Amino acid sequence: MNRIDLKSIKAFRTLSNGKTIPLLGLGSYLATQGGCCEQAVLWALEHFTARSTLTKQIFSWVERVLEAVLTAGYRHIDTAAFYENEESVGAAIRKSGIPREDIFVTTKLFEDDQGYESAIKACKVSLKKLGLDYIDLYLIHAPMRGAERRKQSWKALETLHAQGIVKSIGVSNYGVAHLKEILDSDPVVRPVVNQIEIHPWLQRPELFAFCEENNIALEAYSPLTQGHKLGDADLVRIASKYSKTPAQILIRWCLQRNFIVIPKSASKERIQQNANVFDFEIEKEDMDLLNSVDENFVCEWDPTTAP
Numbered sequence: 001m002n003r004i005d006l007k008s009i010k011a012f013r014t015l016s017n018g019k020t021i022p023l024l025g026l027g028s029y030l031a032t033q034g035g036c037c038e039q040a041v042l043w044a045l046e047h048f049t050a051r052s053t054l055t056k057q058i059f060s061w062v063e064r065v066l067e068a069v070l071t072a073g074y075r076h077i078d079t080a081a082f083y084e085n086e087e088s089v090g091a092a093i094r095k096s097g098i099p100r101e102d103i104f105v106t107t108k109l110f111e112d113d114q115g116y117e118s119a120i121k122a123c124k125v126s127l128k129k130l131g132l133d134y135i136d137l138y139l140i141h142a143p144m145r146g147a148e149r150r151k152q153s154w155k156a157l158e159t160l161h162a163q164g165i166v167k168s169i170g171v172s173n174y175g176v177a178h179l180k181e182i183l184d185s186d187p188v189v190r191p192v193v194n195q196i197e198i199h200p201w202l203q204r205p206e207l208f209a210f211c212e213e214n215n216i217a218l219e220a221y222s223p224l225t226q227g228h229k230l231g232d233a234d235l236v237r238i239a240s241k242y243s244k245t246p247a248q249i250l251i252r253w254c255l256q257r258n259f260i261v262i263p264k265s266a267s268k269e270r271i272q273q274n275a276n277v278f279d280f281e282i283e284k285e286d287m288d289l290l291n292s293v294d295e296n297f298v299c300e301w302d303p304t305t306a307p
Helices: 035-044 047-053 056-065 086-096 116-130 147-162 176-183 205-213 233-241 246-256 268-275 284-291
Strands: 012-014 020-022 076-078 104-109 135-140 166-172 193-197 217-221
Touching: 035 086, 086 104, 086 116, 104 116, 116 135, 116 147, 135 147, 135 193, 147 166, 147 176, 166 176, 176 205, 193 205, 205 217, 233 246, 233 284, 246 268, 246 284
Parallel strands: 076 104, 104 135, 135 166, 166 193, 193 217
Antiparallel strands: 012 020
16 A cells, blocks of 8 residues: 555545545544534534634633634544434534535444444434535444344445445444455445554454455544553653654554544543644654554454454
């Protein structure tokens, strides 16, 4: 794979279908519906440049936080039906004042909604909650509920894609066997993304190699190990070397491995810090060290092995 230019937050990857996706996004898992989620998305979307579009309530809250702020510049927001915050994500996008076509929005099909008719219905519910005309990337959230429902769900995603409701389709938490299941079925549309937990302590080499071979982009969630490894001595030392935080090093590691990465935060300061990763490069010796610590450390769950 050709090296991607990582000089600014505008860095993107071209997916196998020709669509582009910003390499850095804001994850919104556990960001609750309402003010917390909406505010986090607004912070990420440079909402301070669109002051006139903000409600008085939100604007006064922001004023108390910081008089003058730096814009973060995210253009990629990740949500899911399961997160129960799609309405807040959509509201924030509208309040940001940023043209819809400049923001990449991902949402996901909940496990209980797998199946052909149910998946189509669920996607349209998500679209309504988001208040958008289309979804940039729609993913099957996990390979649960068995092979037949996975098959029918993928057919539903192909239908949604053909209708233009979703621009790209993919999967999340899929292992090699699940991906082969789709690819061996001679699909009309191939998955362009597999969103999984990835960080230096969970590198999934077999899955990585398979996705590379089949031109499926890997997207890293929980890149910060949900905080479990931020105090690792080698990571802290490397962060100090570059005058960065351990979290910034982990995000940059993902980018230099050509992963799309979606760190989550509801803190304005951390949202901005997480975006400040394009002004340095981790040197080879430090990348080699981070590449050597894989221990199959899973933070929460691992559906990639589901039957």
